Amino acid sequence: MNIKISALIDGEGSQRELDEALAALARDPQACECWRLYHLIGDAMHGHGLLSREFGAQLSERLSREPAVLAPRAIRSRRERNRWVALSAAASMAAVALVGWLAYGPRGTTLSPAPLAVVSPKVAPAQGPVADARPKAPARIPLPSAANDYLLAHQIYSPRVTLQGLAPYIRTVSDEVVEKGSR
Amino acid sequence: MSRRIARALLTHSFGAMLVAAATLAHAQKSSDPVEWLRRIYQATHNLSYVGTFVYQQGEQSETSRITRLTGAHGNIEKLEALDGEPREILRTNDAVRCYLPKSQTVKVDRRFDHRGFPTLLQGEIDGLTQNYTVALGDNERIAGYSCQVVVLTPKDNLRYGYRLWADADSGMLLKALTFDDEGRTVEQFAFTQLTIGKVTAAEVKPQRTTAAWHVEDAEVAPVNLEREGWSVEAVLPGFRKVVEVRRTLHSSRTVEQVVYSDGLAAVSVFIEPLTAQDKPARFGLANLGATNIYTREVANHLVTVVGEAPAASVQRIADAVNYRQPH
Numbered sequence: 001m002n003i004k005i006s007a008l009i010d011g012e013g014s015q016r017e018l019d020e021a022l023a024a025l026a027r028d029p030q031a032c033e034c035w036r037l038y039h040l041i042g043d044a045m046h047g048h049g050l051l052s053r054e055f056g057a058q059l060s061e062r063l064s065r066e067p068a069v070l071a072p073r074a075i076r077s078r079r080e081r082n083r084w085v086a087l088s089a090a091a092s093m094a095a096v097a098l099v100g101w102l103a104y105g106p107r108g109t110t111l112s113p114a115p116l117a118v119v120s121p122k123v124a125p126a127q128g129p130v131a132d133a134r135p136k137a138p139a140r141i142p143l144p145s146a147a148n149d150y151l152l153a154h155q156i157y158s159p160r161v162t163l164q165g166l167a168p169y170i171r172t173v174s175d176e177v178v179e180k181g182s183r
Numbered sequence: 184m185s186r187r188i189a190r191a192l193l194t195h196s197f198g199a200m201l202v203a204a205a206t207l208a209h210a211q212k213s214s215d216p217v218e219w220l221r222r223i224y225q226a227t228h229n230l231s232y233v234g235t236f237v238y239q240q241g242e243q244s245e246t247s248r249i250t251r252l253t254g255a256h257g258n259i260e261k262l263e264a265l266d267g268e269p270r271e272i273l274r275t276n277d278a279v280r281c282y283l284p285k286s287q288t289v290k291v292d293r294r295f296d297h298r299g300f301p302t303l304l305q306g307e308i309d310g311l312t313q314n315y316t317v318a319l320g321d322n323e324r325i326a327g328y329s330c331q332v333v334v335l336t337p338k339d340n341l342r343y344g345y346r347l348w349a350d351a352d353s354g355m356l357l358k359a360l361t362f363d364d365e366g367r368t369v370e371q372f373a374f375t376q377l378t379i380g381k382v383t384a385a386e387v388k389p390q391r392t393t394a395a396w397h398v399e400d401a402e403v404a405p406v407n408l409e410r411e412g413w414s415v416e417a418v419l420p421g422f423r424k425v426v427e428v429r430r431t432l433h434s435s436r437t438v439e440q441v442v443y444s445d446g447l448a449a450v451s452v453f454i455e456p457l458t459a460q461d462k463p464a465r466f467g468l469a470n471l472g473a474t475n476i477y478t479r480e481v482a483n484h485l486v487t488v489v490g491e492a493p494a495a496s497v498q499r500i501a502d503a504v505n506y507r508q509p510h
Binding site for chain 2: 146
C-alpha cells in the first residue's frame with residue numbers, strides 16, 4: 001500500500017492503484033500516517049519550512065470555496081516502477097484536498113494572514129465551464145482598528161444580548177485583541 | 184387611586200415577576216424545548232444576580248464579572264473585565280456605556296427608537312424554529328447548578344448552532360457554546376460562579392470613572408438607505424431587516440448601519456465614505472470568535488459587515504451591497 005501512496009503523491013500509477021490508495025487513506029490511519037511521513041520526508045529533503053498550525057484548516061476552507069471543476073484533466077499514467085519513498089511530491093488536486101482534509105485542525109481563530117497555498121502549475125484546475133456559486137475565499141486581514149466601535153454599535157441590536165444579557169459585550173471591550181490583531 | 188397603584192405595580196417588575204413565576208411553575212415539568220428558550224429569556228431579564236464567567240474563543244480566554252440588578256426603577260447590568268486592562272460596560276434601560284480607563288473615555292450607545300432593549304416577543308421565539316431545530320439535551324452540572332441542555336441546530340450552513348445550559352430551577356443561562364457546521368466550538372461563555380438574588384445598587388455602579396473622562400455619545404437617527412441609492416440585493420434566507428440608522432462612530436465618523444437578524448444571530452452592514460486617510464484600507468475578512476468582520480469597497484465607500492455568523496454568510500451579505508446613483 002505504501003508504494004501506491006507514494007505513486008499517488010507523485011501523481012503516477014494506474015487509475016486502479018490511485019483509487020485503492022485514496023480508499024486506504026479514507027479508512028486506514030496507518031495509511032494516513034504513511035502519507036504524512038512521506039510528505040514530511042519530502043519537505044525535509046526540499047528544505048521547506050514547517051507549515052503554520054492552521055494551514056490545513058485554512059486550506060480546507062479555501063478549497064471548499066473553489067469552484068467545482070466539471071471537466072477535470074485526466075491523470076496521465078506513467079510506466080510503473082517501484083518507489084521506496086516519495087520525494088517529488090507534486091500533488092494532484094485530490095492529493096491537495098487530502099492534505100487539507102488530513103491536517104484538519106481548529107479553524108478560524110487566527111488573526112494573522114493566511115499562508116497562501118503554493119500549487120504547482122501541474123495541479124492548476126482544468127480550463128472549462130465552472131459552477132461558481134460560492135463567494136471566493138477572502139483575504140484574511142487583522143481586525144480593523146475601529147472594530148470595537150463597530151461591535152459596540154452592532155451588539156445593541158443583537159437578539160443574542162436579549163437571550164444572554166450583557167455577557168456577549170465582552171467581545172466588544174477587548175481592546176487588547178484589536179491591538180494584537182493590528183500588529 | 185387604587186387602580187393607579189395596581190397599574191403602577193403591574194407595569195413595574197411585579198407583572199414580570201408574576202409572569203416569571205407562572206412560567207417557572209409551568210416549565211419545570213416542560214419538555215418543550217421552545218418553552219425552555221422562553222424561560223432562559225425571562226430569567227435573563229427578571230433575575231438579579233452576580234457571577235463570574237469565562238469567555239473563550241480559540242486559544243484566548245478572558246474572565247469577567249457580570250452583575251444585574253432588576254428593580255422597580257429599571258434594570259442595571261454591569262460587565263467588568265477581570266483580566267488585562269480594567270474595563271466596564273453598563274447597560275441601563277436605554278443605553279450601553281463602555282468605560283475605558285486606559286483612554287479615560289466613556290462610549291455611550293443608544294438604540295435610536297428609545298424603546299429600550301429588544302423584547303423577545305412570543306412570535307420571535309417561535310420564529311426561531313424556522314431556522315433552527317430546537318431540542319433538549321441531558322442534564323449537566325455547571326458552576327454547581329443542575330442545568331438543562333438546550334440545543335439549537337441550524338437548518339442550513341448560513342448560521343451557527345448553539346448549545347445552552349439553563350439552570351433547571353430558575354432558567355438562568357449558565358453556559359452558552361457556539362458551534363459551526365462541523366460541530367466544532369467557535370466560542371463559549373460559561374459561569375464559574377453565580378449567585379442569584381441579593382444585589383445592591385452599589386454593586387452596579389461604575390468603579391473608576393470621573394467627571395474628567397471624555398464622553399463619546401453616539402448620535403443615532405433613522406435613515407432610508409434605498410433612497411440614497413444603496414441596496415442589499417439578496418439578503419440571506421431567514422434573515423430580515425431589523426433596523427436602518429445613520430449614526431456616529433468614535434464621535435467623528437458618520438456611518439450608515441443596517442441590521443439583519445434571523446432571531447438569534449445578527450449581521451450589521453456599515454457604510455461610510457472612504458476618505459483619503461482611510462486609504463489604503465485593508466479589505467478582506469477578520470475574525471473574533473463567532474464574530475466575522477468583512478470589509479470591502481463599493482462606489483468609493485467603505486462597507487464593513489459585522490456579524491455573529493459564519494464567514495461565508497457575512498461575506499455573502501457584503502457582496503450583495505450595491506450602489507446606484509439615485510434619480
